[in-house]
Amino acid sequence: xxxWRRVACGVLLVVVVLSLAAGWLAPAGYAKQYREEAGAPPxxxxxxxxxxxxRDRFARLLxxxxxxxxxxxxxxxxSTLMAALIGGLAGYLGGIWERAAMAFTDLFLSLPWLFxxxxxxxxxxxxxxxxxxxxxxxxxxxxxxWTAAARVLCTAAAGxxxxxxxxxxxAAGTSEARLFxxxxxxxxxxxxxxxxxxxxxxxILSEANLGILGLGVSEPLPSWGSLLKELEGLVSFGEEPWxxxxxVLLVVVVTSFQLIISKQEEVGA
Amino acid sequence: MIGFRGRxxxxxxxxxxxxxxxxxxxxxxxxxxxxxxxxLRFCLHSEPKTFDPLKVEDDASVTTRYLTGGVxxxxxxxxxxxxxxxxxxxxxxxxxxxxxxxxxxxxFFSDGTPFSAEDVAYTVQQLMDPxxxxxxxxxxxxxxxxVETKVASPTQISITFPAPVAGLDRxxxxxxxxxxxxxxxxxxxxxxxxxxxxxxxxTLLLKRNPNYWKTDAQGRKLPYLDSIHxxxxxxxxxxxxxxxxxxxxLINSLDSESFDKLAATxxxxxxxxxxxxxxxxxxxxxxxxxxxxxxxKEWFRSAAFRRAISQAINRADLxxxxxRGHAQPAVGPISPANKFWFNANLKPAAYSPDAAxxxxxxxxxWMQDRKLKDKAGNDVVFSIITNAGSKARERMATMIQEDxxxxxxxxxxxxxDFPSLIERMTQTFDYEAILLGLTNxxxxxxxxxxxxxxSSENHQWNPQEKQPETPWEAEIDQLxxxxxxxxxxxxxxxxxDRVQQIIVEQAPFIYLIIRNSLSAVGPDVHGANPVIxxxxxxxxxxxxxxxx
Numbered sequence: 065x066x067x068w069r070r071v072a073c074g075v076l077l078v079v080v081v082l083s084l085a086a087g088w089l090a091p092a093g094y095a096k097q098y099r100e101e102a103g104a105p106p107x108x109x110x111x112x113x114x115x116x117x118x119r120d121r122f123a124r125l126l127x128x129x130x131x132x133x134x135x136x137x138x139x140x141x142x143s144t145l146m147a148a149l150i151g152g153l154a155g156y157l158g159g160i161w162e163r164a165a166m167a168f169t170d171l172f173l174s175l176p177w178l179f180x181x182x183x184x185x186x187x188x189x190x191x192x193x194x195x196x197x198x199x200x201x202x203x204x205x206x207x208x209x210w211t212a213a214a215r216v217l218c219t220a221a222a223g224x225x226x227x228x229x230x231x232x233x234x235a236a237g238t239s240e241a242r243l244f245x246x247x248x249x250x251x252x253x254x255x256x257x258x259x260x261x262x263x264x265x266x267x268i269l270s271e272a273n274l275g276i277l278g279l280g281v282s283e284p285l286p287s288w289g290s291l292l293k294e295l296e297g298l299v300s301f302g303e304e305p306w307x308x309x310x311x312v313l314l315v316v317v318v319t320s321f322q323l324i325i326s327k328q329e330e331v332g333a
Numbered sequence: 334m335i336g337f338r339g340r341x342x343x344x345x346x347x348x349x350x351x352x353x354x355x356x357x358x359x360x361x362x363x364x365x366x367x368x369x370x371x372x373l374r375f376c377l378h379s380e381p382k383t384f385d386p387l388k389v390e391d392d393a394s395v396t397t398r399y400l401t402g403g404v405x406x407x408x409x410x411x412x413x414x415x416x417x418x419x420x421x422x423x424x425x426x427x428x429x430x431x432x433x434x435x436x437x438x439x440x441f442f443s444d445g446t447p448f449s450a451e452d453v454a455y456t457v458q459q460l461m462d463p464x465x466x467x468x469x470x471x472x473x474x475x476x477x478x479x480v481e482t483k484v485a486s487p488t489q490i491s492i493t494f495p496a497p498v499a500g501l502d503r504x505x506x507x508x509x510x511x512x513x514x515x516x517x518x519x520x521x522x523x524x525x526x527x528x529x530x531x532x533x534x535x536t537l538l539l540k541r542n543p544n545y546w547k548t549d550a551q552g553r554k555l556p557y558l559d560s561i562h563x564x565x566x567x568x569x570x571x572x573x574x575x576x577x578x579x580x581x582x583l584i585n586s587l588d589s590e591s592f593d594k595l596a597a598t599x600x601x602x603x604x605x606x607x608x609x610x611x612x613x614x615x616x617x618x619x620x621x622x623x624x625x626x627x628x629x630k631e632w633f634r635s636a637a638f639r640r641a642i643s644q645a646i647n648r649a650d651l652x653x654x655x656x657r658g659h660a661q662p663a664v665g666p667i668s669p670a671n672k673f674w675f676n677a678n679l680k681p682a683a684y685s686p687d688a689a690x691x692x693x694x695x696x697x698x699w700m701q702d703r704k705l706k707d708k709a710g711n712d713v714v715f716s717i718i719t720n721a722g723s724k725a726r727e728r729m730a731t732m733i734q735e736d737x738x739x740x741x742x743x744x745x746x747x748x749x750d751f752p753s754l755i756e757r758m759t760q761t762f763d764y765e766a767i768l769l770g771l772t773n774x775x776x777x778x779x780x781x782x783x784x785x786x787x788s789s790e791n792h793q794w795n796p797q798e799k800q801p802e803t804p805w806e807a808e809i810d811q812l813x814x815x816x817x818x819x820x821x822x823x824x825x826x827x828x829x830d831r832v833q834q835i836i837v838e839q840a841p842f843i844y845l846i847i848r849n850s851l852s853a854v855g856p857d858v859h860g861a862n863p864v865i866x867x868x869x870x871x872x873x874x875x876x877x878x879x880x881x
Contacts, residue, residue: 099650099732117654117728191715
């Protein structure tokens with residue numbers, strides 16, 4: 065397992081480095097339209113060919129990877145923190161707090177989040193830069209994606225609430241706030257890590273789904289979602305196999321995250 | 334014995350050859366298979382909302398009406414000329430208020446009820462009944478007052494309208510005659526087919542009308558087809574796959590990507606009939622109460638600004654790249670495919686970012702660090718909305734984004750779900766520019782009254798103006814009303830030519846491209862000759878045959 069984890073970390077490192085070197089590897093950028101070469105197959109000038117309006121697919125893949133890989137962990141961090149605060153605190157306090165927090169979580173889980181995202185996009189100001197739109201998209205994912213993690217953390221915190229070391233600290237006169245921050249939260253760390261790592265691929269896939277619906281990142285900024293949109297209408301792998309490269313990369317990255325998660329879960333257990 | 338048998342075989346061969354030769358010489362190829370007609374299969378992209386020909390509004394119902402309805406006169410979809418159908422002859426009065434028809438005698442509805450002038454009178458009265466709210470009837474409502482029908486004999490009728498109706502005879506192309514006496518009402522038809530079975534959400538089956546009156550040159554009864562099987566299929570990708578598998582026989586209105594993919598493997602099956610009537614356009618929000626900063630309203634209400642934007646957009650690239658050459662740069666609101674009404678004197682806006690920038694600079698705009706600024710120093714930035722899911726429009730918007738970047742204008746492309754877009758466009762007016770398409774089904778400018786009149790809801794750049802807010806909008810109002818109340822085609826053309834000229838000069842809509850009419854017809858279908866007007870691939874359905 066350690067070897068696989070190392071491989072996964074290595075793969076992720078390579079992908080991150082390549083995406084950070086996008087400016088050097090693809091100096092023309094992701095938005096430049098080579099209109100005379102629109103829809104061209106791979107060539108020396110365009111390693112993955114060009115998209116339907118002539119933009120270099122390789123450049124867009126690198127920049128899109130940078131966006132998805134930087135913002136998905138940020139959204140995961142946001143959702144994990146919210147889960148820790150709502151779920152962890154509710155589980156620790158118990159009683160009416162726990163019931164109220166879980167009811168709130170259930171309510172949140174029952175929301176049709178896709179329609180919520182569509183609504184948010186619809187009411188957002190129109191004149192926002194593509195970068196702002198991508199930040200908003202991932203922030204929304206983060207703000208809406210904490211519920212499942214909150215339930216897990218609530219259960220874990222409830223288990224710690226009456227543990228011997230917490231009782232001992234409480235008997236010694238430790239305040240409830242200090243008990244939570246110093247004694248309970250550090251013990252939730254493995255669960256928090258696992259939830260964080262689980263959220264990253266989930267958010268990458270969610271953004272990809274939103275991109276396919278045309279609701280993710282604004283043009284001309286690329287993301288994995290907008291790149292995967294190109295697969296719509298393809299009927300066979302043999303038709304234009306180079307269009308599948310973003311999908312392959314997504315699978316590789318998500319699998320790498322899963323391998324790391326499984327290790328984290330082992331640590332958590 | 335052997336010799337006898339040989340002579341018999343030789344005689345049989347000779348007989349077959351003679352029959353084959355005669356058939357080959359006398360009958361066209363399609364007719365050979367017309368003996369058993371066959372079944373034509375294709376997809377409807379939505380549920381037909383009604384079978385009542387007078388209430389038809391949606392595309393699926395229009396298709397059904399075309400296939401089942403008998404009309405007095407029919408516009409030939411290929412030549413765009415009006416041809417006699419149930420009416421042998423007709424005459425429009427000089428004042429454009431009255432039309433007289435001489436009908437064919439001895440015709441019957443599909444249920445056997447005889448057809449007469451009473452049925453025409455009944456249909457017209459129903460059509461003009463305000464309680465029915467017939468969308469087809471709207472085209473005839475030219476003024477207040479009642480429509481009078483006078484039946485002189487079973488084959489002669491005259492209809493008088495309270496005010497002149499422009500293009501009166503052409504409007505009857507859309508009026509399917511209903512039976513006044515049949516208990517089956519709208520299900521009794523005079524067209525080539527009749528509804529035989531309808532499974533909501535699944536299929537619509539039409540069978541040949543046994544009482545259809547038309548015959549071919551050899552006196553054979555039309556239509557050749559036995560039936561038409563329509564599957565209700567909203568997913569275009571599934572439709573394409575089914576066509577490739579031979580499960581359906583034709584596709585109307587293919588997109589350019591699917592067209593090229595199909596052309597790569599089966600070039601003989603695809604048809605590019607040339608420019609259609611459908612346009613794609615961009616417009617700015619000119620609504621005075623729109624929640625936009627005053628300086629942006631000033632830009633958008635400036636014709637010079639709009640013209641400069643128009644000039645900075647490379648339409649040839651949009652046609653070539655987005656539509657893979659299956660589109661033409663648009664000149665104005667009317668497609669050259671609309672042979673009579675297109676103003677051929679209009680010249681397309683030449684693509685020139687330099688000229689566009691100069692024009693903007695003449696208006697007080699200036700450049701700093703590759704950014705265009707207005708007189709007050711505001712960066713020229715605006716958003717273009719289009720509907721999410723339309724690949725072609727998203728691509729066009731992104732290309733326009735790059736085109737305008739060359740003159741220092743920053744464009745934010747926003748894709749919204751359709752209901753949100755419509756709400757912004759028609760309710761809140763909270764948008765800056767919109768890129769959408771317009772599907773034209775009719776040729777007559779009267780069908781565009783709801784767009785050009787300044788008081789209209791569909792006057793998209795500034796709807797429902799109480800009074801025309803600009804002199805050129807007032808002139809368009811006056812010209813559109815003039816053409817609508819004239820019966821003289823020449824005068825009408827002059828008026829509408831001027832309307833087109835004003836629209837090109839003022840650019841309230843920046844017309845981008847005109848999509849070509851693309852269709853696919855399977856190898857088993859004979860006699861198909863797709864055209865630009867709906868129903869493109871089966872406009873001559875009576876002449877089609879499908880090999881079994």
